[in-house]
Amino acid sequence: MDLAKEVILAEPRGFCAGVDRAIEIVERALAKFGAPIYVRHEIVHNTYVVNDLKAKGAIFIEDLAEVPPGSTLVFSAHGVSKAVQDEAQRRGFSIFDATCPLVTKVHVEVAKLAREGYEFIMIGHKGHPEVEGTMGQLESGIHLVEDVGDVAHVQPAQVEKLAVVTQTTLSVDDAAEITAAVRKRFPAIREPKQQDICYATQNRQDAVKLLSREVDVVIVVGSPTSSNSNRLAELARKLGVESHMVDSADELRAEWIEGRQRVGLTAGASAPEVLVTRVIDRIRELGGVTVRRMDGVVETMKFPLPKGLKAP
Incomplete structure (x- = not known):
């Protein structure tokens, strides 16, 4: 088979500051208070991350009635309604809010x-x-x-x-x-001073726009539930480039890259770099020979942890 010759990596890709912070909150809570730590909804929308935290002792729930009294509860990066906040306080949980700032x-x-x-x-x-x-x-x-x-x-x-x-x-x-x-x-509508779409979403979409000019197919690493990952795959298609989303390297199909000289690779903001590395290894098995990183925005954003979980 005539398979891919070059893999071009989008820059930036993968974890954003909000995802980094959310995962660190769960890991620090586990280290400080011990398992189990309850998390309301998936902490971020990524299967690998959720399964990794489950293995460490996190329990993911949707209904607060599933959480025993006196437990430690983490709100996911997506945020929760006032009703959920109020119910969690009524039930007396020790709460850490991992909502993205x-x-x-x-x-x-x-x-x-x-x-x-x-x-x-x-x-x-x-x-x-x-x-x-x-x-x-x-x-x-x-x-x-x-x-x-x-x-x-x-x-x-x-x-x-x-x-x-x-x-x-x-x-x-x-x-x-x-x-x-x-x-x-509604001509008089009030708009936010700064757009609500986050810097990481913007940067990853901008990177896919540049990537799509250079490649024959785009592979997006991300889970089906991840909104920002889905948007990256959609964007490549809108720009006229075939694109596929994979939750893991196992989902990559040889026919997607057969005969393609340049394969673009990116990852949603909730997808860890280890999954990107595994996809690269899989493409290498199928004939990809070189990996090149695009130039792109270097992200330096970092969000503080909640009180009670900061490093001593």
Whole structure:
């Protein structure tokens, strides 16, 4: 078979600061308090990471009724609703919040503007835990739109005080298109000073745009539940390049790279570098011979850990 000759690695790729912090919170809680540590929802959307933490003693739950009294509970990186926060406190758990600070920024903005009488349009994917967490900051007054078509059907109680917020892991281009439609229908809408889509999502999508110009196929390492990983695969396809998403090297199929001289490889913000390395090894087995890293943004962002888990 005529198989791949060069693997080109997107830069940046893989873990972002919010994911690094969330995983470290669970690991430090396990080290400090011992197993089990309960985690509300998958800490990040990656099968390998979740299974690794399970092996270390983390127990992932959706319903707080599954958590025994007096337990240590970690909220996932996606954030939780006010109702979940209140229930966890009522049940008396020792709580560590691993919500990504960039998601928390959106929650804080929603709470602040709601106190000023604002209603909200949220751009995001229905059912995603981050969307549920953000919309759950208020009992009412947040209207979800998933695409441009949804914008026409929004019926706010008033339009004088209306603000738009965004899920942090969306396609940058799609979000811009939907925001433009929102702005057209509601010209006075208030937008955030800085866009809600996070720096890591933006950087990884920008890298895929550059990568797609140079390769014949794009492989994205990421789990099916990962929004930002799915957006990377979608983006490559929109740019006219075949793309496939794999949760592990075992899922890589030889026919995807057969006859392709240049294979692009990237990873979503919740996918660890060990999985990228395994995919490279698998491509090598199939005939890939050289690996080249693209030039790209060097990320230096680091978020502080919660009190009680910081290093001594």
